[in-house]
Amino acid sequence: MPELPEVETVRGSLERLILGQSITTVEVREPRLRRPLDPDFAVTLAGRTICRVSRRGKYLQVGLDNDLIWLIHLGMTGQLLIGSPDETPRLHDHIIVTLGNGQCLRYNDTRRFGLMAVGSEADVTAWTSLGVEPLSPAFSLRYLWRKVQETQRAIKEVLMDQRVVAGIGNIYASELLFRAGVRPGRVAITLSQQEVGRVVKATKVVLREAIRHRGSSISDYLDGEGQPGSFQERFRVYDREGKPCRSCGMAIQREVRGGRSTFFCPTCQR
DNA sequence: CGCACCCCCTGCCGGC
DNA sequence: TGCCGGCAGGGGGTGC
Numbered sequence: 461m462p463e464l465p466e467v468e469t470v471r472g473s474l475e476r477l478i479l480g481q482s483i484t485t486v487e488v489r490e491p492r493l494r495r496p497l498d499p500d501f502a503v504t505l506a507g508r509t510i511c512r513v514s515r516r517g518k519y520l521q522v523g524l525d526n527d528l529i530w531l532i533h534l535g536m537t538g539q540l541l542i543g544s545p546d547e548t549p550r551l552h553d554h555i556i557v558t559l560g561n562g563q564c565l566r567y568n569d570t571r572r573f574g575l576m577a578v579g580s581e582a583d584v585t586a587w588t589s590l591g592v593e594p595l596s597p598a599f600s601l602r603y604l605w606r607k608v609q610e611t612q613r614a615i616k617e618v619l620m621d622q623r624v625v626a627g628i629g630n631i632y633a634s635e636l637l638f639r640a641g642v643r644p645g646r647v648a649i650t651l652s653q654q655e656v657g658r659v660v661k662a663t664k665v666v667l668r669e670a671i672r673h674r675g676s677s678i679s680d681y682l683d684g685e686g687q688p689g690s691f692q693e694r695f696r697v698y699d700r701e702g703k704p705c706r707s708c709g710m711a712i713q714r715e716v717r718g719g720r721s722t723f724f725c726p727t728c729q730r
Numbered sequence: 731c732g733c734a735c736c737c738c739c740t741g742c743c744g745g746c
Numbered sequence: 747t748g749c750c751g752g753c754a755g756g757g758g759g760t761g762c
Binding site: 573720 | 753754755756757758
């Protein structure tokens with residue numbers, strides 16, 4: 461579910477809610493996530509203090525006082541919600557962390573595609589193998605142009621490859637390619653420099669706008685306080701098959717590529 | 731190495 | 747009304 465804007469929104473929530481807190485207890489109710497949780501997970505976390513809440517791509521990185529990093533990926537349906545320890549656990553509350561201030565952080569993940577682990581900075585780098593941050597200067601025309609020359613894949617697949625650029629998923633790939641005026645199925649190497657430049661610029665504009673609207677909530681994404689985002693109301697193409705393009709009125713088309721639904725306007729995108 | 735295909739898991743929705 | 751297939755924002759493994 462969550463792509464970069466949603467994970468960044470959760471990061472902001474968590475920074476306000478858990479930064480500086482100690483971890484009192486860790487209850488693992490269901491260790492079977494995307495990979496089984498390490499048996500030492502709870503013991504490793506307990507007693508530590510949270511001194512940093514950062515994000516890399518779609519991963520949250522919670523920095524601990526012993527220089528280890530608590531790595532979290534929300535998969536498709538993962539939620540991190542702050543609440544009271546008195547609340548009865550809900551269905552799919554897999555991990556419950558109580559904090560020094562008496563609050564608790566619940567990890568709920570219906571489909572269990574999420575991931576949690578604790579490791580060193582080097583471990584985390586090796587586990588994730590991520591490309592550049594799309595909102596950093598490193599994601600530039602020069603960078604994407606070079607990446608695009610090395611592949612026969614469609615531009616949408618390149619943008620969704622986390623080893624190339626970290627954080628773009630299925631929604632924002634369609635949305636940013638609409639803003640760039642480039643069809644998702646275009647073989648990446650056929651893009652002109654001008655088109656690659658528009659893709660880079662559209663990526664930054666769309667992701668920043670989505671963060672401003674606290675992400676997109678289609679079915680189950682919520683931030684740390686349980687609030688939905690509103691960017692779904694501004695989708696130009698995603699999940700709008702057959703509906704009129706907001707720019708030209710033509711019906712938005714859907715196609716499947718790489719097993720994922722892809723949306724575009726046949727006249728605005730070339 | 732790249733890439734197509736299939737899998738992981740639960741829930742919802744539309745069609746019959 | 748009920749069942750069944752398809753689909754969903756994630757990643758990863760396999761075989762070619």
